[in-house]
Amino acid sequence: MTRQPETTATGGLTRRGFLKGAAASAASLVIGVHLPNRAWAEDGVEPAAGAFAPNAFVRIDPDSTVTVIVKHIEFGQGPVTGLSTLVAEELDADWLQMRAELAPADTAKYTNKLFGLQGTGGSTAMASSFEPMRKAGAAARAVLVQAAANRWGVDPGEITIERGTLSDGSGSHKASFGDLVADAAKLEVPGDPKLKSPDQFRLIGTQVGKLDTPEKSNGKQIFTLDLYPDDLITATILHPPQFGAKVASVDDSAARAVKGVIDVKTVPAGVAVYAENTHAALKGRKALKVQWDSSGAETRSTLQMEREYSQAAKKPGLDARSDGDVEKALGSADTVIEAEYFFPFLAHAPMETLDAVIQFKEGQVTAWMGTQIQTLDRGGLARVFGVDKEKVLLYTQYAGGSFGRRAQPGADFAVEAAQVTKALDTDRPVKLMWTRENDIQGGRYRPLAIHRLRGGLDKDGNVVAWDQQIAVQSFMKGTPFEDFMIKDGIDASAVEGSKELPYAIPNLRVGQHLMDNGVPTLWWRSVEHTHNAYANETFLDELFERAGTDPVEGRLALLGDKHPRHSGVLKKVAEMVKKAGDVPEGRQRGVAVHKSFGSYVAQIAEVSKNAAGEPRVHRMWCAVDCGVPVNPDVIRAQMEGGMGYGIGAVLYDAISLSDGGYVEQSNFDRYRSIRINEMPDIEVEVIRSTEPPTGVGEPGTPPSGPAIANAWRRLTGQSVHRLPLVPITA
Amino acid sequence: MKRIVIAIGCAALVSLGLCLKIGTAIAADSEAAKAQTLQSPEDFANIRDESKRSVAMFNEMGKVLTHPRCVSCHPRGDSPLQGMDLHKHEPPIVRGAGGMGAPGMRCSTCHGDDxxxxxxxEGSIPGHPGWRLAPKSMAWEGKSLGEICRQLKDQDRSHMTLEELQKHNATDGLVGWGWHPGEGRIPVPGTQKIFGELTQAWIDTGAVCPEG
Amino acid sequence: MAISFELNGKEVSADVEPDTPLLWVLRDHFKLTGTKFGCGIAQCGACTVHLNGLTRRSCITPISQVDGGTVTTIEGVSGEEARAIQDAWVALDVPQCGFCQSGQVMSATALLREIPKPTDENIDQAMAGNICRCATYVRIRKAIHRASDSMEG
Known part of the structure; x- marks a missing residue:
C-alpha cells in the first residue's frame, strides 16, 4: 500500500487534474496553482470565464491578475519576465499582479516576425516583441480607461493609472483592473494605441524580480519531465552507436523480461522500450541486444575529419568577402603570421534532456514539450501521425535549458517522439525521455571547424592583410532556413562574425569551404560566432603582440569612428578593469570584443596557471550594449551565464569520434561542464542605450573564449589554436 | 619577409599530447590489467634466501598495492583519483575530515553501502559502508614499492602493527572491495585470501622491503 | 517488495523493485517532481536529496538502501537554513532555466547546516558536484553568502 505525502502542492494529483482537464474541459482548469498552459483547452486561447482578453497576448482576470501570453519558450533567458515587463509598462500595472503563461503552437497568432514562423532563436525574443507586446499592453490600458470613463462619466483623458489602480482627476473614483474587466470585455479594442515615450518608462530599465524565480527555487516549476498524466507510459530509446547506422536485428528477450516493461519496438531512430515506470524503461533498454547495420554510417574519426578540413583550408575557398588584394598584400608584408585553428564538435547538454509527452487519441494529437520552433515541431507531429495540423495541440513547456538544442529545423526530436508513440499503437500518453547518453552521443553538435589564418604587418606594425579560410559543414542545407541563409553558395551562418569583421584592414578576405559530414550539427549558443569570434580575436591579438601594439588601443584604432558601439563597450570594459587595479602577480589579462545578434560585447579575462598547469580564470569583466536595457539584471544574468557556458567549452569540452565513428564521450564525466569551483567572478556593465533592444541570450558567449586565450598566451607565451584548452583525458 | 608559422596540424601535435587522445591506449592497458594474476606464497618456495623470498612476495603484493583500484583512494593530494589511468576524480571532491569529504559533499553523497x-x-558507482580516503600518511600515489613498504612498516604513518596490517589486508571489507569493484571496473588480481596469505608469509619471512 | 521510510516527515511505503533508484520512486511513485534527473551517474547533482540528514544523489541510490531511513526532498526541506537559502535565491534571481536548482538548494542548505559561515572554498567544495549548465554559479555563491549573513543574530 502506498501513501501520498499530503504536503506537496506540486504532487501528482493536481498535475493529473491539469492534464485530465487539458484533454477534457476548460472549466476544471481554474485552479489556484500555477500550472503550464492551464488556459489552453480545446478552445485554444479563449479566456477563462469573466476574464478580459483584448488580444492574444494579455488576459486580465476579475481578481486583477494580468496574465501575459508569452509566445517564446522560456529556458532561463528571460522572455517570461521581459515580455511581461513590456505589457506591464504600458498597462501601468503593479508588478505584483503580473503572471505569465507560455503560448501554445499557433503560428497565426504567435509568429516571430523575424522568421515568419513561431519560434525562438537568434536572441530575437526581445527585438521581435518590443513593440508588439507594448502595443498589447497599451491596447488593454486604453480599453480599461474607456470602461472607467464610461462608468464614471468623465473624459478618458482625465483618468490615470498608478500601479494597477485607475482614478479620475478629482480622485473621487478609484477602480482596480478586475473591477472593470466585465465592462472592458464589451468594448472595442483599439488597433493602434499610443505608446509611451522612453522617458515615461517606469518598469523598463529597472530591476523587477523574475516571475519564474520563486517556483524555480522551491521545486514547483513544472517541466516536461514532470508531467505525469493518468495511464502514462514511459519510453526510453537506444540509438545506433554511429551516426547513420540502422537497426539490423534486435534480441529483446531480456528487455521484455524486466518487470514493468510493456513492449519493445524498432523505430526509425533506434529501438524504443516502453514501461510502466522510468526505472523499468531504463533497465529494459540496458538489457537490449542490438545488431547494427553501419553500411550507411559516418565512420570517420574526428582526427580524419580534421585532416580533410585542414587540406581544404589550405586553399582559398568561396569568397564570403574580399577587400583589396590579400595575396599581393601578404606577399609584400614585412611580417606574415600563419595559424591553423581547430574547433571540436560541442554538445549543448542542457540540464533537462530532450523529452516529450504525446498522446494520440481518437484522431487528436496532444503533445507537451519544450518546443522552441513550435511551427516546425507541430508540422512534424502532424506528418508522423498523418493528421492535419489543426488536429495537433502542442503545448510549449518550460524547458531545462536549450542553448540551441531544442530549436530543430527538421523537428527531429518531435518526430522521433511521435514515431515512438505511434509505434505502440496506444491511446495512452507516452513520455519519451532521453538519457544523458542519448544527449551527449545524439549529435546536433556545434560543427567541427578548421580556420586557417594568415595576417600581414607592415614595417610599422600596421595590420595590412588578413586572410581567413573557414572549413566547416553547413547545418542550414536541406532545412527550411536554407533559402534564407544560403545565398550564392555562402552560408551566412558559417562565416558570421568573420565576414563582418569590423576592423579597418585594407586587404581582407574571408573564404568558406562547406564540408560534407555525416555527423548532424546545429546552432550552439551564439551559433558560429563561437569559433569565428575566437579565431578573429585571438589572431588579431597575436598580430598586435607581434607588432607591440596595445590590445585595447590597437582595436580602437582599427575600429575608427565607423563602429562606435564596438568602441563603446571596449572603452567601458577597459575602464572597469582600470578601476580594478593592476594585474596581480602570476596573472595576466586578455581582451576580446564581438558583435552578435545585434548586441555588442567586450570582455576582459584575468587568468593564472594552477598547480596542475591548467588555466584558472579568476575574474572577468564584461560591457554589453544591447540597445534599451529592458531588464538590466536579466541582461547581467545572461552575460554571466553566456560567459560561463563559453568558458566551460573553451577550457574543457570536445566531442570526439574514434575510428569507426563512435562518440567517445557519453556523460558529464568526460564531457565536462564548468563547475562552481572553475567559475570566475564576473562584473557586468550594461550600456544605457536608447537604440532598439537586441538579444542577450547568446552574445555573452563569443568573446569569453578569446579573452581567456589571449590572457593565457600573454601569461605563458603559448598560443591556443586547438580547443579545448585543457586537453581531454582518455 | 619573416614568415612565422605558429600552429601546425594535429598529426604533429599528437606526440606533444595536445590532440585528443583516443581510447585505444586505455583499452590496451585494461587488457593487460585483466591478464594479471596473483601468485600464492607457495609459488615462491623455490627462493631459498628468506629475505629475497620476502622481497619477492612483497613485490607480488605490489600488484595489489599499486593497482589503480587501491591507489585511487591512497592519493598524495587531497582528492581521489579514478580509472586505470588515475585521472582526477570527477566530480571534484576533497579529502575533508576523516577522509570522508566536505560538508555538503561527502563521499557518501554518491557512494553507498554497495x-x-x-x-x-554500462558501469557502476562503487560503494562500501566505509568508503573514504586513506590518510595522507598512507599515500601510495607516485611512490616506489620500496617506499610503500617502508611506509607500511612505519607505525607512525601506517598506525598499524604488522599483525594488524595482516588482518587489515586479509579481512578488511574496504580492502576486499578491490576484488569486487562492480560493473565496468577491473578488479585487482587474485583474491583477498591470497593477498592475506602473501602478507602473512612476507611478515613471517622478516617483512623485508624492496630496494628503492 | 515494500520499502518503508520517512519522506518529508511522513511514514511512507512503496511496493517497488528493490533496485529502483530513489529518484524514480520519488518522481514516478510519489509524484514529487522537484527532484530532477540530469545524468543518472551521480555527476550532476540535479537529483540531490537529504538522506538521514546528509546530501545524497538519489539517481544512484537503490530504494533498498533507503529502507527505514529519512528522506527530505525540495518539497519538504524546511528550517532556518532552507528558508534563508530559498529567500536568497529569490532575492538574487539565481535561477535561469531552473532545472538544476532543486539540487543546488538541497546542497546549499546542507552546507549551511554544517557551516553557518562558509568561505568561498567551503562553497566550492560543497557545491562542485552540482552542475548548472546555465552557469548561475556567480549568483549561487553570492546567494549562499547572503543566506549566511541573513541568519546571523
Whole structure:
C-alpha cells in the first residue's frame, strides 16, 4: 500500500487534474496553482470565464491578475519576465499582479516576425516583441480607461493609472483592473494605441524580480519531465552507436523480461522500450541486444575529419568577402603570421534532456514539450501521425535549458517522439525521455571547424592583410532556413562574425569551404560566432603582440569612428578593469570584443596557471550594449551565464569520434561542464542605450573564449589554436 | 619577409599530447590489467634466501598495492583519483575530515553501502559502508614499492602493527572491495585470501622491503 | 517488495523493485517532481536529496538502501537554513532555466547546516558536484553568502 505525502502542492494529483482537464474541459482548469498552459483547452486561447482578453497576448482576470501570453519558450533567458515587463509598462500595472503563461503552437497568432514562423532563436525574443507586446499592453490600458470613463462619466483623458489602480482627476473614483474587466470585455479594442515615450518608462530599465524565480527555487516549476498524466507510459530509446547506422536485428528477450516493461519496438531512430515506470524503461533498454547495420554510417574519426578540413583550408575557398588584394598584400608584408585553428564538435547538454509527452487519441494529437520552433515541431507531429495540423495541440513547456538544442529545423526530436508513440499503437500518453547518453552521443553538435589564418604587418606594425579560410559543414542545407541563409553558395551562418569583421584592414578576405559530414550539427549558443569570434580575436591579438601594439588601443584604432558601439563597450570594459587595479602577480589579462545578434560585447579575462598547469580564470569583466536595457539584471544574468557556458567549452569540452565513428564521450564525466569551483567572478556593465533592444541570450558567449586565450598566451607565451584548452583525458 | 608559422596540424601535435587522445591506449592497458594474476606464497618456495623470498612476495603484493583500484583512494593530494589511468576524480571532491569529504559533499553523497550498477549506461558507482580516503600518511600515489613498504612498516604513518596490517589486508571489507569493484571496473588480481596469505608469509619471512 | 521510510516527515511505503533508484520512486511513485534527473551517474547533482540528514544523489541510490531511513526532498526541506537559502535565491534571481536548482538548494542548505559561515572554498567544495549548465554559479555563491549573513543574530 502506498501513501501520498499530503504536503506537496506540486504532487501528482493536481498535475493529473491539469492534464485530465487539458484533454477534457476548460472549466476544471481554474485552479489556484500555477500550472503550464492551464488556459489552453480545446478552445485554444479563449479566456477563462469573466476574464478580459483584448488580444492574444494579455488576459486580465476579475481578481486583477494580468496574465501575459508569452509566445517564446522560456529556458532561463528571460522572455517570461521581459515580455511581461513590456505589457506591464504600458498597462501601468503593479508588478505584483503580473503572471505569465507560455503560448501554445499557433503560428497565426504567435509568429516571430523575424522568421515568419513561431519560434525562438537568434536572441530575437526581445527585438521581435518590443513593440508588439507594448502595443498589447497599451491596447488593454486604453480599453480599461474607456470602461472607467464610461462608468464614471468623465473624459478618458482625465483618468490615470498608478500601479494597477485607475482614478479620475478629482480622485473621487478609484477602480482596480478586475473591477472593470466585465465592462472592458464589451468594448472595442483599439488597433493602434499610443505608446509611451522612453522617458515615461517606469518598469523598463529597472530591476523587477523574475516571475519564474520563486517556483524555480522551491521545486514547483513544472517541466516536461514532470508531467505525469493518468495511464502514462514511459519510453526510453537506444540509438545506433554511429551516426547513420540502422537497426539490423534486435534480441529483446531480456528487455521484455524486466518487470514493468510493456513492449519493445524498432523505430526509425533506434529501438524504443516502453514501461510502466522510468526505472523499468531504463533497465529494459540496458538489457537490449542490438545488431547494427553501419553500411550507411559516418565512420570517420574526428582526427580524419580534421585532416580533410585542414587540406581544404589550405586553399582559398568561396569568397564570403574580399577587400583589396590579400595575396599581393601578404606577399609584400614585412611580417606574415600563419595559424591553423581547430574547433571540436560541442554538445549543448542542457540540464533537462530532450523529452516529450504525446498522446494520440481518437484522431487528436496532444503533445507537451519544450518546443522552441513550435511551427516546425507541430508540422512534424502532424506528418508522423498523418493528421492535419489543426488536429495537433502542442503545448510549449518550460524547458531545462536549450542553448540551441531544442530549436530543430527538421523537428527531429518531435518526430522521433511521435514515431515512438505511434509505434505502440496506444491511446495512452507516452513520455519519451532521453538519457544523458542519448544527449551527449545524439549529435546536433556545434560543427567541427578548421580556420586557417594568415595576417600581414607592415614595417610599422600596421595590420595590412588578413586572410581567413573557414572549413566547416553547413547545418542550414536541406532545412527550411536554407533559402534564407544560403545565398550564392555562402552560408551566412558559417562565416558570421568573420565576414563582418569590423576592423579597418585594407586587404581582407574571408573564404568558406562547406564540408560534407555525416555527423548532424546545429546552432550552439551564439551559433558560429563561437569559433569565428575566437579565431578573429585571438589572431588579431597575436598580430598586435607581434607588432607591440596595445590590445585595447590597437582595436580602437582599427575600429575608427565607423563602429562606435564596438568602441563603446571596449572603452567601458577597459575602464572597469582600470578601476580594478593592476594585474596581480602570476596573472595576466586578455581582451576580446564581438558583435552578435545585434548586441555588442567586450570582455576582459584575468587568468593564472594552477598547480596542475591548467588555466584558472579568476575574474572577468564584461560591457554589453544591447540597445534599451529592458531588464538590466536579466541582461547581467545572461552575460554571466553566456560567459560561463563559453568558458566551460573553451577550457574543457570536445566531442570526439574514434575510428569507426563512435562518440567517445557519453556523460558529464568526460564531457565536462564548468563547475562552481572553475567559475570566475564576473562584473557586468550594461550600456544605457536608447537604440532598439537586441538579444542577450547568446552574445555573452563569443568573446569569453578569446579573452581567456589571449590572457593565457600573454601569461605563458603559448598560443591556443586547438580547443579545448585543457586537453581531454582518455 | 619573416614568415612565422605558429600552429601546425594535429598529426604533429599528437606526440606533444595536445590532440585528443583516443581510447585505444586505455583499452590496451585494461587488457593487460585483466591478464594479471596473483601468485600464492607457495609459488615462491623455490627462493631459498628468506629475505629475497620476502622481497619477492612483497613485490607480488605490489600488484595489489599499486593497482589503480587501491591507489585511487591512497592519493598524495587531497582528492581521489579514478580509472586505470588515475585521472582526477570527477566530480571534484576533497579529502575533508576523516577522509570522508566536505560538508555538503561527502563521499557518501554518491557512494553507498554497495556497488550500484548504472541504469542508463554500462558501469557502476562503487560503494562500501566505509568508503573514504586513506590518510595522507598512507599515500601510495607516485611512490616506489620500496617506499610503500617502508611506509607500511612505519607505525607512525601506517598506525598499524604488522599483525594488524595482516588482518587489515586479509579481512578488511574496504580492502576486499578491490576484488569486487562492480560493473565496468577491473578488479585487482587474485583474491583477498591470497593477498592475506602473501602478507602473512612476507611478515613471517622478516617483512623485508624492496630496494628503492 | 515494500520499502518503508520517512519522506518529508511522513511514514511512507512503496511496493517497488528493490533496485529502483530513489529518484524514480520519488518522481514516478510519489509524484514529487522537484527532484530532477540530469545524468543518472551521480555527476550532476540535479537529483540531490537529504538522506538521514546528509546530501545524497538519489539517481544512484537503490530504494533498498533507503529502507527505514529519512528522506527530505525540495518539497519538504524546511528550517532556518532552507528558508534563508530559498529567500536568497529569490532575492538574487539565481535561477535561469531552473532545472538544476532543486539540487543546488538541497546542497546549499546542507552546507549551511554544517557551516553557518562558509568561505568561498567551503562553497566550492560543497557545491562542485552540482552542475548548472546555465552557469548561475556567480549568483549561487553570492546567494549562499547572503543566506549566511541573513541568519546571523
Amino acid at each position: 556497488n550500484v550498477a548504472f541504469s542508463t549506461e
